[in-house]
Amino acid sequence: xxAKRASVIAxxxxxxxxxxxxxxxxxxxxxxxxxxxxxxxxxxxxxxxDVVWRMWRGDPSINAYVDGWVVPRLxxxxxxxLRAVEGQGPELVNQLVVERxxxxxxxxxxxxxxNGETFGNLRREGLLAGPWSARLPNAAYVDSAxxxxxRDFEQDPAGYESPWGRVQSALIYDTIRTPAPPxxxxxxAQWIRAHPGRFTYDQGFTATTxxxxxxxxxxxxxxxxxxxxxxxxxxxxxxxxxxxxxxxRPALWRAGATYPPDVASMHRLFAxxxxxxxxxxxxxxxxTKTRQGVLPASARAFVLRDGTIANSHYVGIPWNxxxxxxxxxxxxxxxxxxxxxxxxxxxxxxxxTVLDTRRLPAAWSAQFQAIETDPRQVPRDTLAxxxxxxVSPRYHExxxxxxxxxxxxxxxxxxGSGR
Amino acid sequence: MSGRAHQDASRGGLVGVLLALIVAAPVLAGIGYAxxxxxxxxxxSADGASTARITRVxxxxxxxxxxxxxxxxxxMATGIATFAAVTAAVVFxxxxxxxxxxxxxxxxxxxxxxxxxxxxxxxxxxxxxxxxRLAFAGGWISAPSDMPALVYDRWGVGLVLTMAWKETAFLTxxxxxxxxxxxxxxxxxxxTLGANGWATFRRVTWPVLxxxxxxxxxxxxxxxxxxxxxxxxxxxxAPLALPLAIADRAADPNLARRGDAYVLTLLLxxxxxxxxxxxxxxxxxxxxxxx
Numbered sequence: 075x076x077a078k079r080a081s082v083i084a085x086x087x088x089x090x091x092x093x094x095x096x097x098x099x100x101x102x103x104x105x106x107x108x109x110x111x112x113x114x115x116x117x118x119x120x121x122x123x124d125v126v127w128r129m130w131r132g133d134p135s136i137n138a139y140v141d142g143w144v145v146p147r148l149x150x151x152x153x154x155x156l157r158a159v160e161g162q163g164p165e166l167v168n169q170l171v172v173e174r175x176x177x178x179x180x181x182x183x184x185x186x187x188x189n190g191e192t193f194g195n196l197r198r199e200g201l202l203a204g205p206w207s208a209r210l211p212n213a214a215y216v217d218s219a220x221x222x223x224x225r226d227f228e229q230d231p232a233g234y235e236s237p238w239g240r241v242q243s244a245l246i247y248d249t250i251r252t253p254a255p256p257x258x259x260x261x262x263a264q265w266i267r268a269h270p271g272r273f274t275y276d277q278g279f280t281a282t283t284x285x286x287x288x289x290x291x292x293x294x295x296x297x298x299x300x301x302x303x304x305x306x307x308x309x310x311x312x313x314x315x316x317x318x319x320x321x322x323r324p325a326l327w328r329a330g331a332t333y334p335p336d337v338a339s340m341h342r343l344f345a346x347x348x349x350x351x352x353x354x355x356x357x358x359x360x361x362t363k364t365r366q367g368v369l370p371a372s373a374r375a376f377v378l379r380d381g382t383i384a385n386s387h388y389v390g391i392p393w394n395x396x397x398x399x400x401x402x403x404x405x406x407x408x409x410x411x412x413x414x415x416x417x418x419x420x421x422x423x424x425x426x427t428v429l430d431t432r433r434l435p436a437a438w439s440a441q442f443q444a445i446e447t448d449p450r451q452v453p454r455d456t457l458a459x460x461x462x463x464x465v466s467p468r469y470h471e472x473x474x475x476x477x478x479x480x481x482x483x484x485x486x487x488x489x490g491s492g493r
Numbered sequence: 494m495s496g497r498a499h500q501d502a503s504r505g506g507l508v509g510v511l512l513a514l515i516v517a518a519p520v521l522a523g524i525g526y527a528x529x530x531x532x533x534x535x536x537x538s539a540d541g542a543s544t545a546r547i548t549r550v551x552x553x554x555x556x557x558x559x560x561x562x563x564x565x566x567x568x569m570a571t572g573i574a575t576f577a578a579v580t581a582a583v584v585f586x587x588x589x590x591x592x593x594x595x596x597x598x599x600x601x602x603x604x605x606x607x608x609x610x611x612x613x614x615x616x617x618x619x620x621x622x623x624x625x626r627l628a629f630a631g632g633w634i635s636a637p638s639d640m641p642a643l644v645y646d647r648w649g650v651g652l653v654l655t656m657a658w659k660e661t662a663f664l665t666x667x668x669x670x671x672x673x674x675x676x677x678x679x680x681x682x683x684x685t686l687g688a689n690g691w692a693t694f695r696r697v698t699w700p701v702l703x704x705x706x707x708x709x710x711x712x713x714x715x716x717x718x719x720x721x722x723x724x725x726x727x728x729x730x731a732p733l734a735l736p737l738a739i740a741d742r743a744a745d746p747n748l749a750r751r752g753d754a755y756v757l758t759l760l761l762x763x764x765x766x767x768x769x770x771x772x773x774x775x776x777x778x779x780x781x782x783x784x
Contacts, residue, residue: 164744168751171537191746198748199537271638277730282746332645332729335737339726346621348638471747478741482730483555 100180101203101395108399113211119399121153126396127389127404128161128169129187132338135362139423143416148407154400159183163192163279170201170392181394184401189387190227191467193235196390203391205233206402212409217430223386227464228302235388236405237428239417242384242457243283244357244375246341251372252350258379259291263318266325272350274327277482280337280355282474283383287462289315289473291380296462303468312473316480333482345369355385357457358424361450365421375452377460384461386428411438420448524762530755538752550756558732564764566649566656566734567718573657575710578664579702583694586672596669603662611723614655618643618727645729652727652734656720660713664706671705672698704779711772715765735761 098106108116125148131137140158148154161169166186173181188196196202207213216237217223223237231237247255256262266273275281290296293311323330327349334340337354341363344352352369354360357377363369389408391401407413411434414427431442447454464470530536533543550556578599585595602610617623625640634640644651676698683693717723721736728734733741735757743754 164746164751167748168537168743175535195537195748328642328645331647332731334645335725335730342615343621346619348619348621467746471745474746475750479555482733483558484731 098179099203099394101184101391101393101398101401104395104398105203105206105391105402108206108209108402113209116209116399116402117152120397120403123153123397123400124155124157125185125400125404126183127156127158127185127187127401128166128183129158130162131158131160132162133362133423134366135423136425139417143422144408144413147413148404152403152407154403156404161186163188163190166192167195167199167201170196170394171199173394174199174201179394180396181392182396183392184395184397185404186390186392187238187387188235188390189385190464191470193226193231193388193390194229194467196392197229197234201393202234203393203395203398204235206391206398207231207233207236207405210236210402210406210409212406212411215411215429215433216409217428219430220428222384222461222463223428225463226386226388227467227470228300229467231388235390236409237386237388238405238408239414239425240384240386240428241356241358241426242377242452242461243280243287243353243355243382244360244377244452246344246352246354246360246369246373246375247350248344248370249372249374250370251347255351255376256378257376259288259318262378263322266322269350270325271327271329273322273325274330274333274340274343274349275353276334276336276340277478278336280340280353281333282470282477283355284353285315285473285477286465286469287378287381287383288318289469290383290462291378292318296381296383296465299465299469300463303466303472308469308472312476315473316476319481330481341368344373356425357382357452358420358426358448361420361424361448364450374450377452377456379460381460381462383464384457385464411435411442415441415445418442418445420446420451424448424451524759527755527758527762530752531759533752536752536755538749540749546752547756550753551760555731555733556738556757556760559735559738560760560764562649562732563718563724563735563761566653566728567714569649570653570656570660570717571710571714573653574660574664574713575706577657577661578668579706581661581665582668582672582702583698586669596665599665600662602659603666605659606722607659607720608722608726610655610659611726614651614658614723614727615644618651618654620644644727647729649728649734652723655727656717656723659723660717664709664713667709668702668706671702675705676701704776707772707776711768715768718764719761 108119127140129140137158140156145156145158148156161183166188169183170181186196193202213236220240222240224231226235245255256265262273275284289311290299292314293299293307299307299311319330327343334343337352340349340352343349345368352373354375357375360369360373360375364371364373389401389405391398391405395401409428411429414429415438417423417425418427427442429442431439434442526535530539531547533540533546538546581595581599585592585599605613615622619625620638620640620642622640622644624643625634625637628634628640629637643654679697679701680693683697688696719736721740724734724737725740728737739754739757739761741754742757743751745751745753
């Protein structure tokens with residue numbers, strides 16, 4: 075009788091486990107089930123599977139690196155078929171929210187390219203699986219001393235995302251048209267006044283980063299904004315930023331009546347000679363864009379002495395990832411020294427590494443040190459000298475929203491002139 | 494009608510309604526979702542049922558300036574396209590080679606994706622575009638950048654011209670088909686009764702043409718007003734065209750504001766419904782007079 079009762083209880087427990095497993099979101103369930111297993115088990119489970127990676131597909135250099143270099147190596151080494159599909163920040167969050175509302179415990183993508191406010195939104199909504207990133211063998215090489223890598227817009231990744239690369243915002247100028255570009259926000263203001271109609275900034279993420287750099291410069295440095303969002307401090311800094319912009323507005327392109335929609339439009343206006351500066355959140359964008367012919371050969375990047383914002387980008391696994399094991403293997407491969415080195419090459423993508431090259435085996439370390447630099451690149455020591463960290467994503471959100479309300483919508487009386 | 498025929502007709506009507514429902518279901522589901530998201534019940538920024546979001550968005554002056562700008566630009570582009578299409582269809586309605594070539598050229602932009610048409614608009618009308626370079630080469634302006642701003646401009650000139658050019662093709666095809674199939678006999682009768690060319694056009698051709706063309710004109714107006722691809726390449730940042738404002742809100746870094754996009758979507762949908770209803774009202778009023 076007791077044996078029969080035990081058997082019934084065991085069956086019920088098993089059924090409950092099955093039901094709970096069925097109801098658990100696929101990505102989180104896999105991450106949990108792999109938690110205590112050796113890495114070889116993850117590799118075995120990933121072999122022969124497909125991984126769908128939602129990422130920004132707007133740069134041919136990045137696409138070529140992923141499709142032409144990463145994909146074949148994952149197939150050959152791990153038997154993983156990686157498919158990179160379009161999907162960036164806000165879209166990722168919206169998609170996952172809709173999938174959650176539709177009750178899709180097994181979603182459409184296993185890996186996401188994220189950072190900053192997208193990571194914050196996904197974490198806040200509980201749409202990321204984790205923690206898992208500390209399990210990756212190559213995580214041992216990550217530059218754990220760098221706050222720019224270990225904090226994503228001041229947020230602790232907490233194992234819910236794995237670093238992939240790092241970038242630093244920069245302005246782009248033409249060495250022929252502007253042989254002596256301004257080197258600080260004060261000099262930039264003078265330059266804009268002296269060259270009416272030749273400077274602008276876009277309405278998107280890149281310009282918000284530029285404005286945050288201005289906010290640091292006007293507000294006493296990045297350190298004053300560290301430690302979470304402070305409304306009082308933000309409002310005071312915002313007033314200074316908008317006052318700076320308002321004072322220059324008549325001298326901006328189209329008298330500040332309109333702004334290019336995105337950084338691609340900025341590049342086009344710059345290349346066509348309508349404006350004298352473009353900008354990018356990747357200091358090496360100028361290298362790939364001049365090679366592609368998007369920007370003139372004489373274009374170069376530079377950073378202002380007031381400092382420019384550096385940040386990292388990451389990969390995350392959604393809560394309902396259909397193949398979290400495969401996604402972990404892909405994330406580990408992306409962190410590997412050979413994948414990071416290839417990505418860093420100026421003729422590939424020129425994306426900064428997140429590895430501490432001193433921790434690597436000597437042969438790899440030497441290769442990183444010897445990597446050929448492009449004369450169009452901003453020197454590494456200059457970048458390091460002027461790098462400033464990101465602060466709470468709330469600053470980004472508020473500045474973007476307030477700029478739209480207070481600057482973009484406030485059309486000056488005189489508008490539509492040709493200059 | 495016999496009982497069996499009546500039964501067949503009822504069954505046919507029921508099938509028709511079912512098919513219409515299948516077609517309409519995704520649209521109705523979308524409207525339902527947008528309404529729920531606007532009310533804070535669903536979506537990324539769901540925060541409990543409330544009309545607060547709807548009120549906030551509808552009280553924002555930027556919403557209405559973008560709305561008015563969008564429908565003004567759409568009306569202008571549609572008006573120009575309609576005029577050009579009717580002119581092309583009437584002028585090239587014969588069967589000569591020049592007529593066929595003329596019609597083919599007018600309909601040429603039809604297969605172009607809207608994004609390509611918009612990119613062509615930038616390439617031709619931008620301050621570093623073809624027109625500016627030609628004007629500079631011709632000595633009319635001292636530098637290409639002296640060209641008046643036609644792209645990202647306050648009045649949407651570039652967007653109006655580009656969309657008018659693109660939509661002329663569609664309306665020309667519709668107008669040509671109407672002229673070929675619905676006016677010939679009546680025009681012949683009018684001429685037989687002694688009407689001259691202008692009187693025939695005014696009394697016979699034009700009434701038939703505009704009544705037949707109006708559904709297509711309304712469609713073009715709604716399509717242009719809701720067009721994102723062209724607006725993102727050609728429209729200014731202020732006032733922000735409604736389709737751009739929807740995309741802007743849907744991708745807001747602040748998750749709590751993304752629901753605003755659904756309110757704006759419903760506003761755009763409301764505008765489309767009003768346009769269709771106005772057309773139906775006008776049709777019901779004018780068509781009996783034509784019989």
